[in-house]
Amino acid sequence: MNIARKATTILLPLFTSIVLLGCNGDNKDHSTKELDEARAIWSKANLSYYQFTYRRFCFCPQTEALIIEVQNNQVTSAFYTPSGTYLSDEELAYVQNIDELFDTIEELIVDQADEVTVIYNSTYGYPEQVDVDLYKNAIDDEFTLNITDFNPIQI
Numbered sequence: 001m002n003i004a005r006k007a008t009t010i011l012l013p014l015f016t017s018i019v020l021l022g023c024n025g026d027n028k029d030h031s032t033k034e035l036d037e038a039r040a041i042w043s044k045a046n047l048s049y050y051q052f053t054y055r056r057f058c059f060c061p062q063t064e065a066l067i068i069e070v071q072n073n074q075v076t077s078a079f080y081t082p083s084g085t086y087l088s089d090e091e092l093a094y095v096q097n098i099d100e101l102f103d104t105i106e107e108l109i110v111d112q113a114d115e116v117t118v119i120y121n122s123t124y125g126y127p128e129q130v131d132v133d134l135y136k137n138a139i140d141d142e143f144t145l146n147i148t149d150f151n152p153i154q155i
Contacts, residue, residue, distance in 0.1 A: 031109045031116055038118075039102055041125030048073045049153040050098070052126075053081070058143035070097045071153070098126045101147075108132055126150060 049072070055065040064080035066087075075095045079086040087095065096104065105127060108116045115133040120126065130145040 031118065032106070034118065034120065035102065035106055035109060038120035038125040038127070041120070041123075042098060042102070043125075045124045045152075047098075047124065047152050049155050051149075051151045051153060052098075052147050053149040054095075055146045055148070056143060057146070060143075066095070067149075068095055068097075069153075073097060073099065098147075101127055101130075101145075105130060121150065124150065124152075 049070065051067065051069045053065050053067050056063075064083055064085075066078050067081050068078045069076050075092050075097055077086065078092060078095050105116065105118060108130075113132050114136040115131075117131040118127050119129040121128050126147060127145070128147050131142070132144070133142045
């Protein structure tokens with residue numbers, strides 16, 4: 001699989017909505033408040049070394065889950081599971097750490113999606129599941145992002 005295709009596979013659910021607008025005001029305020037609270041928990045945890053499994057679900061070709069390692073708040077490695085295929089350094093530039101995922105969620109809530117529902121981890125605050133409906137009345141535009149197997153790394 002070439003780099004452009006892998007990058008598209010990783011980023012498609014995160015960035016397909018960049019040009020889209022709209023969000024219900026009440027839901028937006030509630031979602032923004034939840035996001036701020038989760039970010040505060042994440043910030044207080046002060047984790048800069050961690051690993052997690054990222055998976056997206058959408059009406060598009062499915063890919064393997066991606067195991068991502070972050071050191072000093074930088075994505076340092078990522079590989080597909082179960083194949084074990086590592087992403088190149090060039091491809092890693094498109095993989096987000098938890099702080100960057102928070103930024104993407106905020107963009108989706110504030111400017112881009114009609115509906116965003118997020119489940120945050122109660123211990124560390126990171127997003128465990130993000131359900132996005134870009135257009136409420138459109139078909140097959142929804143996607144879900146899952147973060148599982150989160151593991152702080154002791155240094």
